[in-house]
Amino acid sequence: MNKTKLTLENLGYGEYFESERKKLGFSKYPVARVIAEYREAYWIRSANGEFLARITGKQMFIATKREDYPAVGDWVVITELEEGKALIRGILPRKSIIKKKYSDKQETQIIATNIDIAFIVESMDRDYNLNRIERFLVITREGKINPVIILNKTDLISESDLNFRINQIKKRFTNIDIITTSIFTKNSVFDLKRFIKAGKTYCFLGSSGVGKSSLINKLLGKDEIKTREISISLGKGKHTTTSREMYFMESGGLLIDNPGTREVGISGSDTGLVNVFDEINLLSRDCKFSDCIHTSEPGCAVIQAVKENKLDEYKYRNFIKLKKESEFYKLTDLEKREKDRKFGKFVKKVLQELK
Numbered sequence: 001m002n003k004t005k006l007t008l009e010n011l012g013y014g015e016y017f018e019s020e021r022k023k024l025g026f027s028k029y030p031v032a033r034v035i036a037e038y039r040e041a042y043w044i045r046s047a048n049g050e051f052l053a054r055i056t057g058k059q060m061f062i063a064t065k066r067e068d069y070p071a072v073g074d075w076v077v078i079t080e081l082e083e084g085k086a087l088i089r090g091i092l093p094r095k096s097i098i099k100k101k102y103s104d105k106q107e108t109q110i111i112a113t114n115i116d117i118a119f120i121v122e123s124m125d126r127d128y129n130l131n132r133i134e135r136f137l138v139i140t141r142e143g144k145i146n147p148v149i150i151l152n153k154t155d156l157i158s159e160s161d162l163n164f165r166i167n168q169i170k171k172r173f174t175n176i177d178i179i180t181t182s183i184f185t186k187n188s189v190f191d192l193k194r195f196i197k198a199g200k201t202y203c204f205l206g207s208s209g210v211g212k213s214s215l216i217n218k219l220l221g222k223d224e225i226k227t228r229e230i231s232i233s234l235g236k237g238k239h240t241t242t243s244r245e246m247y248f249m250e251s252g253g254l255l256i257d258n259p260g261t262r263e264v265g266i267s268g269s270d271t272g273l274v275n276v277f278d279e280i281n282l283l284s285r286d287c288k289f290s291d292c293i294h295t296s297e298p299g300c301a302v303i304q305a306v307k308e309n310k311l312d313e314y315k316y317r318n319f320i321k322l323k324k325e326s327e328f329y330k331l332t333d334l335e336k337r338e339k340d341r342k343f344g345k346f347v348k349k350v351l352q353e354l355k
């Protein structure tokens with residue numbers, strides 16, 4: 001736990017949240033930031049320190065979906081109780097949100113909220129994969145968050161291989177910053193460190209094992225995460241992160257670590273897709289039908305562009321694949337009912353607890 005005092009500004013608070021707080025009539029309650037999430041409880045940090053918090057019964061009643069519950073990164077209004085406990089009375093409207101689902105069967109997860117920049121971490125070992133970068137770009141764009149690509153473990157490849165990959169990425173994704181890092185060479189997180197600003201929140205995304213926690217440890221200047229995970233890592237030789245949590249850099253940057261998964265899903269609307277594939281979006285204006293989905297329609301300008309090599313075939317295929325996943329995820333009625341049932345149980349349990 002970080003014992004040094006942090007002001008609200010240090011924690012990322014600003015005008016936007018303050019005006020939302022006023023609008024909602026929450027001015028008399030102190031604000032705090034959610035820095036970790038447990039089952040039905042939250043670790044929050046206010047100007048007065050850290051608290052273990054729960055949401056009020058009233059809030060639970062109003063809640064109908066995952067988004068109605070606090071998530072790491074949220075600004076909440078609270079009432080402080082004794083012994084380091086607090087009650088969360090409401091969530092201030094979010095500036096941004098990163099969501100994903102782990103599999104087609106599971107419901108959406110909120111990775112983090114109120115993020116200024118998402119670092120999409122890829123490792124330069126065999127695991128390296130452009131389509132995966134693209135998937136992460138979709139979820140960040142959907143959440144209105146600026147992405148930055150980090151190529152980690154540069155110690156594992158030659159400089160010319162690295163340059164080749166950087167060019168490949170630049171060609172496929174225009175206008176995105178790329179930072180290279182390695183935790184095993186001198187000054188190797190220098191560029192990353194320079195990028196991070198006080199009072200801004202950064203979320204680390206990427207598959208398991210790419211080095212998200214290692215990079216955060218480097219930025220913190222101490223092995224804060226490894227020690228927290230020691231019991232899990234014992235005997236495994238690996239410290240896979242199991243929960244989301246915010247860490248505080250001495251220079252003021254706020255870093256959110258996040259467990260990596262093998263698969264990244266796309267949730268919700270497909271505006272993110274449109275953003276990532278600007279090119280396809282532009283081409284589609286010339287499709288014969290306005291509701292063309294660019295798979296087999298006559299007069300499809302996108303398919304035509306692929307045929308004429310004006311559009312990268314891989315990009316096209318990935319677009320179709322991601323779009324399918326996105327569509328699949330628009331919940332069926334059955335799935336929605338299932339969710340409501342689960343929620344009903346949850347409320348019942350809480351009510352019993354309150355008795």
Ligand SMILES: Nc1nc2c(ncn2[C@@H]2O[C@H](COP(=O)(O)OP(=O)(O)OP(=O)(O)O)[C@@H](O)[C@H]2O)c(=O)[nH]1
Nearest residue numbers: 153182183208209210211212213214240241259260
């Ligand atoms: N060679 C090399 N190995 C690295 C580098 N960064 C991290 N690693 C190693 O990669 C392994 C995984 O690193 P983690 O930081 O646990 O990866 P993670 O992304 O946090 O993984 P999850 O928590 O499972 O999502 C560890 O054994 C690290 O020592 C690097 O720059 N170079």
Ligand SMILES: [Mg+2]
Nearest residue numbers: 212213240241
């Ligand atoms: Mg980790």
Ligand SMILES: [Zn+2]
Nearest residue numbers: 287292294300
């Ligand atoms: Zn088309």
